[in-house]
Amino acid sequence: MDLTATTTVRRPVSEVYTFWRRLENLPSFMEHLDEVRTTGENTSTWVASAPFDRKVEWEAVLTEDVANERIGWRSAEEADVPNQGTVSFVLAPDGKSTEVHVHLVYDIGAGKLGKAVAKYFGEEPHQQLDDDLRRLKQVLEAGEVVRSDGAPWGKRARKEFPQRPAQPLAAEERREVLGV
Amino acid sequence: MRANCWAGRNEVEVRDVPDPTILNSRDAIVRITSTAICGSDLHLLDGYVPTMQDGDVMGHEFMGEVVEVGTGVDPARLRVGDRVVVPFPIACGACGACAAQLYSCCENSNPNAGIAEKMFGHPVAGLFGYSHLTGGFAGGQAQYARVPFADVGPLKIEAELTDEQVLFLSDILPTGYMGAEMCDIQPSDVVAVWGAGPVGQFAMDSARVLGAASVIAIDKEPYRLRMAEAAGHIPVNFEEVDVRSRLLELSGGRGPDKCVDAVGLEATHGSAHIHAFDRVKQAVRSETDRPHVLRQAILSCRSGGIVSVIGVYGGMVDKFPAGAWMNRSLTLRTGQCHVQRYMTPLLRRIERGELDPTRVITHRLPLEEAPHGYDIFKNKQEDCEKVVLTP
Numbered sequence: 082m083d084l085t086a087t088t089t090v091r092r093p094v095s096e097v098y099t100f101w102r103r104l105e106n107l108p109s110f111m112e113h114l115d116e117v118r119t120t121g122e123n124t125s126t127w128v129a130s131a132p133f134d135r136k137v138e139w140e141a142v143l144t145e146d147v148a149n150e151r152i153g154w155r156s157a158e159e160a161d162v163p164n165q166g167t168v169s170f171v172l173a174p175d176g177k178s179t180e181v182h183v184h185l186v187y188d189i190g191a192g193k194l195g196k197a198v199a200k201y202f203g204e205e206p207h208q209q210l211d212d213d214l215r216r217l218k219q220v221l222e223a224g225e226v227v228r229s230d231g232a233p234w235g236k237r238a239r240k241e242f243p244q245r246p247a248q249p250l251a252a253e254e255r256r257e258v259l260g261v
Numbered sequence: 262m263r264a265n266c267w268a269g270r271n272e273v274e275v276r277d278v279p280d281p282t283i284l285n286s287r288d289a290i291v292r293i294t295s296t297a298i299c300g301s302d303l304h305l306l307d308g309y310v311p312t313m314q315d316g317d318v319m320g321h322e323f324m325g326e327v328v329e330v331g332t333g334v335d336p337a338r339l340r341v342g343d344r345v346v347v348p349f350p351i352a353c354g355a356c357g358a359c360a361a362q363l364y365s366c367c368e369n370s371n372p373n374a375g376i377a378e379k380m381f382g383h384p385v386a387g388l389f390g391y392s393h394l395t396g397g398f399a400g401g402q403a404q405y406a407r408v409p410f411a412d413v414g415p416l417k418i419e420a421e422l423t424d425e426q427v428l429f430l431s432d433i434l435p436t437g438y439m440g441a442e443m444c445d446i447q448p449s450d451v452v453a454v455w456g457a458g459p460v461g462q463f464a465m466d467s468a469r470v471l472g473a474a475s476v477i478a479i480d481k482e483p484y485r486l487r488m489a490e491a492a493g494h495i496p497v498n499f500e501e502v503d504v505r506s507r508l509l510e511l512s513g514g515r516g517p518d519k520c521v522d523a524v525g526l527e528a529t530h531g532s533a534h535i536h537a538f539d540r541v542k543q544a545v546r547s548e549t550d551r552p553h554v555l556r557q558a559i560l561s562c563r564s565g566g567i568v569s570v571i572g573v574y575g576g577m578v579d580k581f582p583a584g585a586w587m588n589r590s591l592t593l594r595t596g597q598c599h600v601q602r603y604m605t606p607l608l609r610r611i612e613r614g615e616l617d618p619t620r621v622i623t624h625r626l627p628l629e630e631a632p633h634g635y636d637i638f639k640n641k642q643e644d645c646e647k648v649v650l651t652p
Contacts, residue, residue, distance in 0.1 A: 223287075223370075228284040228285055229372045231397020
């Protein structure tokens with residue numbers, strides 16, 4: 082599965098690059114990612130949620146890192162779902178915003194897990210990546226992922242539709258959604 | 262708290278719902294002192310805007326007192342105790358659209374942007390109380406509201422002005438004003454405004470303030486036309502006269518230089534068979550909007566003129582007069598109002614007495630009577646023009 086998506090963030094290239102390069106930041110806007118831990122100069126551990134409340138964990142290796150231009154990574158050989166990605170940062174024509182171009186490749190294969198992953202991404206795998214980049218923009222431009230009463234789940238906003246009604250959350254529901 | 266909720270097509274109901282709380286750090290909670298029913302709320306009531314859900318809190322015109330602010334709100338900008346009018350589009354103030362003052366197209370404020378994008382090609386801003394397509398934000402026909410990006414939108418009112426004088430800065434006054442502003446009004450202009458509801462009335466007043474030679478009000482409700490006439494505009498009743506002929510008479514045969522559609526997707530038509538065509542297509546969902554006014558405005562406007570659309574459209578229209586539009590060099594301009602852009606300058610105009618927004622208020626009701634307010638406003642009973650609700 083080959084996915085590309087692009088967005089423009091109204092922040093300087095150096096800031097957007099630096100934010101992405103700190104891989105621990107990725108789960109703040111990528112829906113399926115729960116955690117990224119840097120384990121070495123070029124290595125990291127990625128934890129993602131999979132269907133049926135399962136977790137998938139894999140090691141990733143940085144393949145490219147050109148400051149303020151491009152970051153590339155790929156999963157280590159033993160990953161269940163081999164994947165790789167690149168992100169490039171390009172100064173937008175307005176001279177101050179940053180175009181973020183993402184390219185992801187998942188080797189889904191024919192196995193059970195591959196099928197589960199394909200199903201997880203749904204009929205429109207593109208949508209999830211587009212939404213991830215929308216949230217990247219929210220985090221960098223507006224400070225955090227925006228919540229509404231109808232969609233209070235933050236980065237899991239598309240979890241369900243129809244959503245909850247557009248009315249305030251009761252205390253119990255608020256604890257469940259926000260953890261406070 | 263009590264809140265007026267959507268309860269299915271043609272039904273709203275005041276219910277008990279939880280009090281709002283801070284969900285994002287730049288939120289504020291506002292205790293609402295005045296709120297209003299908007300003509301565009303009727304499109305929700307009538308079921309023409311998709312993605313409404315039972316229990317959605319209605320309302321996008323409200324003001325009140327700040328009772329709580331999130332940790333991310335700059336105290337220099339907003340504090341507990343401030344009296345504020347809240348603009349209906351929710352805008353982050355930091356994206357490309359906001360930087361261009363296109364607040365109703367904010368790129369960050371709609372958590373359901375992916376759904377809006379499917380429908381409109383690109384997403385639109387979050388709006389209060391206006392379906393899940395525009396974010397699923399609870400509205401302001403309630404005792405309290407959560408206001409996201411409270412450091413960007415709300416306008417502090419420090420002057421000795423009543424709620425009724427400033428409440429409509431939340432939507433209909435800026436919306437009417439933007440309708441006139443998009444017309445690039447020149448001193449020689451004859452401006453025709455379709456729809457003498459509250460937004461139309463304010464578009465007319467704004468056209469005059471911006472220097473139009475004359476302003477024409479087109480509607481079918483005698484009481485609305487009387488209200489426009491009392492404010493100095495020329496009434497045209499489309500059920501009594503042929504609109505095109507009358508407009509030619511009133512503009513020396515040229516046609517109005519500028520035309521404003523302040524009606525939108527639920528227009529009625531003097532010609533029964535044309536109305537039936539759109540009504541049937543709408544009923545079977547092969548057309549979502551009834552664009553009589555848009556068609557008539559385009560056909561009436563003088564060559565080279567501007568047609569400015571502030572009435573709400575939601576989806577697709579049939580029989581768009583593209584030939585007239587193209588061959589006669591017309592300019593079509595439109596947008597959900599970028600309210601934040603206009604609030605301060607219009608507040609100044611209110612303070613100077615150039616605009617009197619209170620002139621459209623015909624009904625003052627307690628929040629508990631919101632369903633009755635919707636009923637008389639929708640069915641144009643009791644000469645209802647504008648309902649203000651007090652929580």
